[in-house]
Amino acid sequence: MTTERRTEHIPSGPSRPNPLTPPSWLLAGLRPSSAPIPWAGAVRAAIALSVPLAVGFALDEPEFGALVSMGALSGVIGDTADAYRMRVLNIAVPQLFGAVGVALGTLVFGHGWVAVGALTLIALVSGMISSIGTVASVSGLLLLLNAVVGAGLPMPRPWWTAPLLLSAGGLFVLALTLLGWPLRGRHPERAAVAGAYRAVADSLEAAGGPSYEERRLQVTLALNQAYDLVLGRRARVHGRSSSLVRMLSQLNVLIPLVEAAPAVHLRGRPLPAEIPAAVRELAAAVEAGRTGVPGLELPEPRSQSERALDAALRHAATIVPLAEPDLHNVDDRLGRPAALGIRTRRAVRDMMMSRASWRYGLRLALCIGLAQSLVSLVAVERSYWVALTVTFVLKPDFGSVFSRAVLRALGTAVGLVLAAAVLSEVPRGWWDVPVMALLAALIPAFSAKGYAFQTAAITPVILLLSDLLNHQGFDLIRPRLLDSLIGCAITLVAGYLLWPESWHTRIGDRLAGAVDDAARYLERAFAPVADEVALRAARQHRLQARRRIYRELSGVRSEFQRALTEPPPTGARAAAWWPLVVAVERVVDATTAARVRVNHGADPPAPAEVETIAKELRGLAEGLRNSSTLAGVRVVPLPPGAEESVLAPVHQEVSAARAIAQPDRRP
Structure with missing residues (x-):
């Protein structure tokens, strides 16, 4: 048997005849992603950040409104999950860490080297927490960010006011997010399972052709997402939830189809069009929740691989429409997580015993300590932005530290142009509310396109909120750029070049x-x-x-x-x-x-x-x-x-x- 060899396109670094041409790694970061714009998220962001400002102006407490909007900004950035239960975790848990962070920062505000030591220790803990998982990474990020803000800005008294207002902003985002739960409670999970079926249909349609391997990769990603959503809760829950059991059974019967696809592909001949169409019909039944048995018209199988595919497809057609699958006949061991307590103990143990966790925590602590020491010794305007920049950039689990530093500097420069126009032309007061709604809507839209775009969108929002707290207006522009560049430089030297693991892959x-x-x-x-x-x-x-x-x-x-x-x-x-x-x-x-x-x-x-x-x-x-x-x-x-x-x-x-x-x- 012979198979045709196909080579995937490799985004290598070709030689650049023109020395002015940017390097390929930088162009990759500046190239906007093809991800669709989350319009619903844009609307939520506009409401979440503008309404607190309006309430603050109405109560003649614009500073309080700005703090609530700052908390809402953290919630908007963290709202990246699909399933509603995961969104609760992604927003609520980091808000708790953020409240602790701003409380600790407020307590050391104005205490000089005590604040330097406290923020360095918080950075160590934040870095180690970030190694546990996605939610923990965002929680660690928000813990340190809010601690830096609390230690760098005068907060309203008593000390618990700022944590309360920031948490209120995050909870407001969570409330807006959960408005659709009664109507769409299971829709994200069903859509993910249906998406896995459609990805398999695409791979079967591409079997025997040059695009199969790319489609097969999409199958893996779709299955990972579907299993993560459906099994993203404690194992005991599925026994009491017929809808979850049904989706799990629909996922499990997809596995034989996934296994049959490589065998079909190795034949080197395309499948009859009826087979991918039948899988797409099952996908539609999954997404719509239909219980009627779909009428599949399948061709007669002629080889071992086709017989495997035919048997898998017919079996799936009998399971997908079942309204009440047998609870004792659904195997969830393909992706079921352990109980929450077990996972927590494992995560803490792994964090404390992991050399990688300690290395990242020490890198982050070193950079934050240097940033805070620098601004303590040298007069730097708006000095807390230096540490904020370090915190955002030095996140290896978010991507390349080197490219993030460069892209953040570029994104900040672009965002400052927009911020300059807003701060110079928009009078402080009620006009800030519609301007904030417009700028906030850009955050989810630009975040979907890449890190540099996200930075460009967040920068004017942060500056507008800072102006409401400090009343410095256009004078915020120059120190914001300078502090960002200093923070990027500290990260590149102390968080990247001094650690061989960064550049020795x-x-x-x-x-x-x-x-x-x-x-x-x-x-x-x-x-x-x-x-x-x-x-x-x-x-x-x-x-x-x-x-x-x-x-x-x-x-x-x-x-x-x-x-x-x-x-x-x-x-x-x-x-x-x-x-x-x-x-x-x-x-x-x-x-x-x-x-x-x-x-x-x-x-x-x-x-x-x-x-x-x-x-x-x-x-x-x-x-x-x-x-x-x-x-x-x-x-x-x-x-x-x-x-x-x-x-x-x-x-x-x-x-x-x-x-x-x-x-x-x-x-």
Whole structure:
């Protein structure tokens, strides 16, 4: 069997004939994303930030209104989830940390070096918290941001006033967000499950063609999102929620379709149009919540892969319309999280024992300590903006620190142009309310386009709120730019250049781990079984392993895409290794396809053959770990007689991966 080799486009750093042409990593950050504008979020942001100002002016307390709007700004930035329950966590939990942060900052305001020490310690805790997960990362960010604001700006007395007002702004955003819950409570989850079906339909439509691998990646992302939304609560909840059980069963019956897709793709011929259309019909039934059995007209299967696809599709058609699936026949082990208490204990333990967590906490503490020490020794106007800039930029989990520093400087400059026009032309008072509504609506719209765009949108909002607190007007512009540049410089030197891990990439280790996972997945997929009970257990373990490895490969892709935005040598090395990421994904696809063929009549491979391929993969992983040039990796020819084996495509993909890793293919 032979398969056509396809090469994914690599966003490498080509040579630049014109020295004035910006580098590719910078252009990538300045290029707006194709993500759609969240219009509902834009409307919520306009209401959330302008209404508190209007109330403040009406009560003749504009400073209080500005503080509530500041809290609302944090809620607007943190409202990034889809499911309503996750949105509660994403907004409410960080607000609690933000309230603690501003209270601590207020208590050390005006205390000189005591404030420096306190903010440095808070930065250490904030950095370590950020390593736990997404919600914790935003919580740590808001803890430090509000502490810096509280320590740098005079807040109303007593000390609890500012935390109360900021929290009120965040809760106002949360209330606006939850207005649609009674009408659309399950819509985000259903839409995610339906989106996974549509992604599978697209991949089946592209099977045998050059766009299949890109569509297969979209399937992985869609499945990750759907499982995260549906199983994003404690395990005990699903037993009392028939709608959740139904969505979970619809997701689980999609897995055999996902597994059959690589086998169909390896044939090299497109599928009949009726098959993708049938999957899209199931997607529509999932999203609409229909219970009628869809009438599918499917062609007669003619090969092992088509039989696997036909069986999976017909089984899905019987499960999707069930209004009340059997609670005891729904397996949620493919992605179910542990209980909340267990996850909390694990997260705290991992944070305290993780070297990466301590390294990031120390990096952030060093930069904040330097920023606060500098502004304590040198007279810098609006000095708290220096530490604010450091906090925003030094977030490795948000992307490349280097490119974020550069993009923040550019975005701030653009935002200051808009802020200058507002502060010079708009009189302070009621005119600030409609102006704030317009500027606030730009934040979700611009945030969807990229970090530089988000910075450009947030800058005038922060300056307008600062003007209401300090009444400095146009005089805020120059110190804002200067402080941002100082903060970016501190981050680049103390948070990036002084830490070799920043510019000596570790992406090879992450990729080596994925290759080892591919070897284990191969062994598990073709492990011998003694009886029917062992066969069912082995199938369940294989499904769990497949979900884990595809999720891991998705994470590896994200890590490489982040590294591509770094300047040389990190970006150049990531671009050179990117084809190997694609090759490892193809190895996993070929393994899945081989397992599907065996399930539907093909002869299983000999254990010795499985062991040989697994050994080759582990050799490749060892080469990735031990040598940046992979000098010990060589192409292994296909063993005699292996051309007729069900694992022949796997042999070919492994050989292709090892060929990519040869020294003469490296930079």
